[in-house]
Amino acid sequence: MQHSLQCCRLVIFDWDGTVMDSVGRIVSAMQTSAKLAELPVPTAYEVKQIIGLSLDLAFTSLFPCMNKQQHQSLFKHYREQYVHHDPTPTPMFEGAELLFQQLHQQQRQLAVATGKARKGLTRIFAETGLAHYFVTTRCADDARSKPDPDMLLQILHETGLQPEQAVMVGDTSHDMLMAQKAGIPRIGVTHGVHGLDVLAKFEPIAIVDDLHQLKTLFSSS
Structure with a gap:
């Protein structure tokens, strides 16, 4: 696990259920x-x-x-x-921006691979002011749907990095399978849709319960 994160130059985040509690x-x-x-x-x-x-x-x-x-x-x-x-609130998960700040300080690039439409992610970025943390994003309009690896392969191509230099962070089996197909190491987050039992099937390098644990994981790498 430590070796994989030490090699990691790009952290790719799913959005709904991973970064945002939607x-x-x-x-x-x-x-x-x-x-x-x-x-x-x-x-x-x-x-x-x-x-x-x-x-x-x-x-x-x-x-x-x-x-x-x-x-x-x-x-x-x-x-x-x-x-x-719909009045249901959609806050960012606690610790999201602190995590992004830390990864930037570690000189890691950040990206988003989401099932959201481009219009939706643009709206969220405008509301949260988080766009500047990400070097690139891929939405449902830009690539074949998860779990096809198309989104991730496009991101790797754009950044010029190899699969082993990236890590995918997500809360669903779709995120884990997409990363597995792309040959990218993956970290499961259990505060969204799928729990430990489902995420573990895709051999992630780690499974965390929240973004604070994820921040600690990257701190120690």
Whole structure:
């Protein structure tokens, strides 16, 4: 583990459920949107399993029998619910900016690989003022959906780094499998969607419970 982090020049973060505590709003907005689109309302567990995927893939997974009109309706309602109507708070996880500051001081580059749309990440960056920490980002609009490694391969190409010089930090099996396919070491975070038992299946170099533990992990490398 220590060797992998000592070699690490690039830390790639998932966003929802890893850096931002947005799982509750995603679940609530998806359930309300399904109701408005006259589709079966998925359970919280079912919605959590698609977090990190592009919306098209997420919708297909949750509602395999929906028609084109229902898809369009769901897409419209979900965007409106998540951005404008759902009151569920989406704070940054405690310690996020301190972690980014530390990694910068260690002269490591930071990137984002997220299932969010570009418009959504841009909005979040404007609200949080965190954009300057990241050398590059990849969103659902820019690459094939997780767990395809396309996002990570694009980031490696842009930064000119090898897989072993990077580490992926994420909270879902989609993040872990994407990194595994790209040959990138990975760290699981249990404060989002998936717990220790699921994340461990993808042979991460570490699993932490929160960003404070992650900060300590990088401090000791």
